[in-house]
Amino acid sequence: MKQYQWPNGGMQTTRLIYGCMKIGGSWDETPITDDVRRKAFAALDAAVDAGITIFDHADIYCRGKSETVFGEYLREHPGLRDRIVLQSKCGIRFPQEPSDAYPYGAPVRYDYSCDHILWSVDGILSRLGVDTLDILLLHRPDSLVEPEEVARAFDRLKSEGKVGAFGVSNHSAAQMALLDSVIDDPLIANQMQISLMHPDMLVYGTAVNQRRPEHVMRPADSLEYCRQHGVQLQAWSPLAKGYLTGREFPENWSDDQKSRATKVSRLVERMASDHGVSREAIVLGWILRHPAPVLPVIGTTDKDRIAAAVAADTVQLSREEWYLLVEVARGMSMP
Numbered sequence: 262m263k264q265y266q267w268p269n270g271g272m273q274t275t276r277l278i279y280g281c282m283k284i285g286g287s288w289d290e291t292p293i294t295d296d297v298r299r300k301a302f303a304a305l306d307a308a309v310d311a312g313i314t315i316f317d318h319a320d321i322y323c324r325g326k327s328e329t330v331f332g333e334y335l336r337e338h339p340g341l342r343d344r345i346v347l348q349s350k351c352g353i354r355f356p357q358e359p360s361d362a363y364p365y366g367a368p369v370r371y372d373y374s375c376d377h378i379l380w381s382v383d384g385i386l387s388r389l390g391v392d393t394l395d396i397l398l399l400h401r402p403d404s405l406v407e408p409e410e411v412a413r414a415f416d417r418l419k420s421e422g423k424v425g426a427f428g429v430s431n432h433s434a435a436q437m438a439l440l441d442s443v444i445d446d447p448l449i450a451n452q453m454q455i456s457l458m459h460p461d462m463l464v465y466g467t468a469v470n471q472r473r474p475e476h477v478m479r480p481a482d483s484l485e486y487c488r489q490h491g492v493q494l495q496a497w498s499p500l501a502k503g504y505l506t507g508r509e510f511p512e513n514w515s516d517d518q519k520s521r522a523t524k525v526s527r528l529v530e531r532m533a534s535d536h537g538v539s540r541e542a543i544v545l546g547w548i549l550r551h552p553a554p555v556l557p558v559i560g561t562t563d564k565d566r567i568a569a570a571v572a573a574d575t576v577q578l579s580r581e582e583w584y585l586l587v588e589v590a591r592g593m594s595m596p
């Protein structure tokens with residue numbers, strides 16, 4: 262696969278990132294089974310053999326089991342650690358039952374206190390079995406964030422050699438600017454949900470100055486901030502969880518959702534045939550065509566689908582194809 266130089270932080274990686282969210286099996290406390298381990302190793306074999314050189318984790322994925330099984334894979338493949346970039350995230354905390362520490366119990370919450378960030382990174386390093394994490398992302402914005410606490414944690418982690426560089430996920434421009442105003446090294450990445458079923462992040466700019474309600478999109482400004490400040494944009498759920506490439510729609514989808522997704526799927530299929538590539542390559546090619554550029558974080562654990570996704574590296578969609586996909590995905594033409 263082609264190598265790509267990030268604007269900040271000195272990283273050189275493939276344009277596809279392998280997302281490890283599902284490789285730990287279940288999201289409960291049950292231990293990793295042999296079957297889960299076998300499937301995880303097969304998925305990682307497929308990603309490594311395809312040439313992918315960057316892997317995305319989070320402390321919460323499968324309650325830490327995704328990192329643990331990845332750590333086992335690294336131990337079985339000596340030398341691999343030095344050839345890949347390891348990224349993980351922290352800050353989301355699971356609900357907790359009432360206890361002495363939490364007399365009322367605790368809901369899902371976000372936590373960027375210095376202590377929590379440091380504690381989380383120690384857990385990540387121990388589960389992965391590595392001394393250094395290349396990139397740490399703050400998983401979701403915390404309403405109670407105190408940027409100086411984040412800066413203190415980042416300083417410690419950097420000076421102790423535990424983390425190489427820092428970024429965020431699901432953050433707006435203003436939230437990134439606030440953090441950038443107090444941390445020493447600039448943020449190097451922001452991971453957002455982007456796909457043909459969730460295209461607003463790449464398209465909202467076309468709605469600026471529009472009054473017709475159908476054109477108005479969720480206001481966002483992360484894209485421009487990232488481009489201006491060299492923050493590497495990454496796309497999570499870039500395959501739209503398979504719903505544009507053959508996966509059956511959920512029963513609770515509205516007729517409108519099903520009809521829209523069916524139209525996009527048909528167009529994707531036609532373009533795939535015209536380009537002589539897989540449908541996954543078109544769905545991801547739509548993201549890769551953006552000049553920001555944006556790196557898709559693919560989460561399929563199926564080896565054939567991983568191979569199909571990797572073909573996106575060779576696709577170059579035309580401007581006309583790109584906008585046609587947007588038009589069909591949004592169910593309306595551009596203003």
Ligand SMILES: NC(=O)c1ccc[n+]([C@@H]2O[C@H](COP(=O)([O-])OP(=O)(O)OC[C@H]3O[C@@H](n4cnc5c(N)ncnc54)[C@H](OP(=O)(O)O)[C@@H]3O)[C@@H](O)[C@H]2O)c1
Nearest residue numbers: 280281282497498499500501502503508559560561562563
């Ligand atoms: N930062 C964040 O807030 C955030 C949130 C969510 C995810 N992420 C990251 O993004 C990565 C990707 O996310 P994702 O897994 O939600 O998205 P995805 O890559 O869009 O979709 C992968 C999922 O769709 C299924 N799938 C794909 N094609 C299919 C088909 N034709 N038929 C049936 N199933 C199909 C896969 O199942 P198979 O495994 O069977 O192929 C897998 O469960 C994660 O691993 C994680 O690293 C980040």
